[in-house]
Amino acid sequence: MNTVEPQITEKATIWLNGNYDEATKREVKRLMSEDPQELKESFYQSLEFGTGGLRGIMGVGTNRMNIYTVGMATQGLANYILKTFPNEPVSVAIAHDSRNNSRLFAETTAKIFAANGFTAYLFDSLRPTPELSFTIRELGCKAGVVVTASHNPKEYNGYKVYWGDGAQIIAPHDKNIINEVNNITTIDEIKFNGGNGKVEVIGEQIDSLYIDRLVGLSLSPEIIKKHADLKIVYTPIHGTGVKLVPKTLERFGFKNVIHIPEQDVVDGNFPTVKSPNPEETSTLEMAIEKAKIENADLVLATDPDADRVGVAVKVADGKYELLNGNQTASLLCFYMINKWKEKDLLKGKEYIVKTIVTTDLLKDIAKDYNVEVFNVLTGFKYIADIIGKNEGSKNFIMGGEESYGYLAGEFVRDKDAVISCALIAETAAWAKEQGKTLLELLKEIYVRYGIYKEKLLSVTKKGISGQEEIKKMMDNFRSTPPQTIAGAKVMLVHDYKAGETYDTISELRYTIELPKSDVLQFVTQDGTIISVRPSGTEPKIKFYFGVKEALNNAEDYEMVDNLLNRKIDRVIEDLGLK
Secondary structure, three states, rough: OOOOOOOHHHHHHHHHHOOOOHHHHHHHHHHHHHHHHHHHHOOOOOOOOOOEEEEEEEEEOOOOOOOOHHHHHHHHHHHHHHHHOOOOOOOEEEEOOOOOOHHHHHHHHHHHHHHOOOEEEEEOOOOOHHHHHHHHHHOOOOOEEEEOOOOOOOOOOEEEEOOOOOOOOOOOOOHHHHHHHHHOOHHHHOOOOOOOEEEEEEEEHHHHHHHHHHHHHOOOHHHHOOOOOOOEEEOOOOOHHHOOOOOHHHHHOOEEEEHHHHHHHOOOOOOOOOOOOOOHHHHHHHHHHHHHHHEEEEEEEEEOOOOOOEEEEHHHHOOOOEEEHHHHHHHHHHHHHHHHHHHHOOOEEEEEEEOOOOOOOHHHHHOOOOOOEEOOOOHHHHHHHHHHOOOOEEEEEEEEEOEEEOOOOOOOOOHHHHHHHHHHHHHHHHHHHHHOOOOHHHHHHHHHHHEEEEEEEEEEOOOOHHHHHHHHHHHHHOOOOOOEEEEEEEEEEEEEEOOOOEEOOOEEEEOOOOOOOEEEEEEEEOOOOOEEOOOOOOOEEEEEEEEOOOOOOOHHHHHHHHHHHHHHHHHHHHHOOO
16 A cells, blocks of 8 residues: 655645645645655655756656746745845846746746846747857846756756856855755745846847857868868757757858758657657667768757757768767867867967866877866866866867767857857868768777777666665765776775775875765776766766777777777676676
């Protein structure tokens, strides 16, 4: 028998008797009478406003995304902004993706901001997340919100908060906002309507400004002219990329962008894919089939909010190979640094930024050209923080993370699939000018620096019990770290939560000069790196594996690649994950 705890019934009863709309009350009644398990999941806790905002399954209840949980988050954020900028005029920007209820949540957010006396700039329809970052900076807003759950399954939606620099919130604002949101204990505290603010609808004018700035980042316009007919299959996967990616590619000079009409349809149910995540092979199946028919050079696929991009490239015999996020980041890094050198732009103040779980190949490429490298915690907000700190004193070339997010230029402060698509296409044109495919260019990089092979393993643990399992797994790895992995001694243990590194050889401990985060990293004597962390946005614990081997010539690529695959398999087996 599936009994419901009294505290959950009590919470649900508050929703039945409070100032909630009738449709919400009917659904709560239905759960109470027909679906006790879903009632538990919907009310067992309050949807946590984390360091980036909200993300969760849509539905009624305190643990679901709905206008009331969104409303409480917005009122808390508004209260913090008012405390931070007393007696100042405040403007904020709001954007949203293609998900179900995204427009409703965005409009609700805008009205609450207006009721608190703000000017709320609301896009007229869906827009890429990076354009929201650009808009905040362009319009001089104090903050911004984008309603999106990125690449999560269709049942999810989310709410990401940005500060006036156009970056996702970090300390001290993140914790301060969380406190203000937690102080909102009832929906009666939410100002849903009224006030002396206003909602201003924005759209095409911002689009034009944004695309103009993106075009200014092109490094090879003359090469694009020669290869303007480069065949590019592009899919927005039913998301926001449909608005601006084709326009931007066209403005860069690419004249042969091939669409997939079924996937250009804006639809929060993502009907043509199992998942709208471009990291998953099945998501690009339709695009690759189209590429085979058209004999395309390149396949590009952006996620629903167009901040990540998946890539497939043509190889021999009409086949296509998917690049992972590390490979794409490495190609972009190599291309951009080479072009900066060619244009005599490397003056000794240039830098790139990568995350601690992103391939060290980026570091090797950058150091080869005397370009500084910053290594930051997982999350593009930390890349944005470095850009902000170096603004005016150093020159940012690019930033990248293994999870398919990249950035060039300083006028956006989040990963940007719009500029990434254009620069990936430009890199392909540059390779073609040399008689190479992107894969051949990648192999050339490997011969120069060695093959870096990475793999991500995500273990999903859903619900209440899942959270407990993930915590227990992290606790076990922390209390009893492995001594050897795949036959190699563990030399370093980086515990980013404790803020220290333990050297098992010297038995010395060193302070990690980064914000504390629930991440563990094991480095073996042969250079293998294993990183473990709970996902901040999904019910998963993630394992990142990185191995390396020299490549003497491109012809040996498959042999060495297979050797590294076997090594990763052995690492996974040693950690008891198989």
